[in-house]
Amino acid sequence: MSASVQVRAAKFGHFVSRVLKEARERGMTIEDIVKATNVSSATIYRWRSGDWTKDPRASQVRSFCEGLDVPVEVAYRLLGWAEEAGRPQPAEPLALEPDMREVARRLRDPHVSEAEKQEIRAMIRYLARRRHEGGD
Structure with missing residues (x-):
């Protein structure tokens, strides 16, 4: 794994750990998180530990962020996607x-x-x- 991938994996892993901690503080279990995000617990734990050699799928990152009410732009920036050609750009x-x-x-x-x-x-x-409800 190249140094830049290691750095991105570590930054994204820290982000995922923080988001999981905040979700647990709101009373969510890992099962609740999986249900809210449509991302498997194995994938979430792999992201958290930085145990990946190719980038996460953008659709899963977006689903994870949206399911836990965190800005997807933060995750994209930590993954370096805003600067790399061919990577998803944050929505307006x-x-x-x-x-x-x-x-x-x-x-x-x-x-x-x-x-x-x-x-x-x-x-x-x-x-x-x-x-x-009718009329509101």
């Missing part, structure tokens, strides 16, 4: 309404307690799963 950010920008800001704010962040995420998940 969506224009968010002011209230959604405030929610995103609070989730990134290190001064907001983890408990409050968990409440915000739980409400977002609730709203995302809620069936449209």
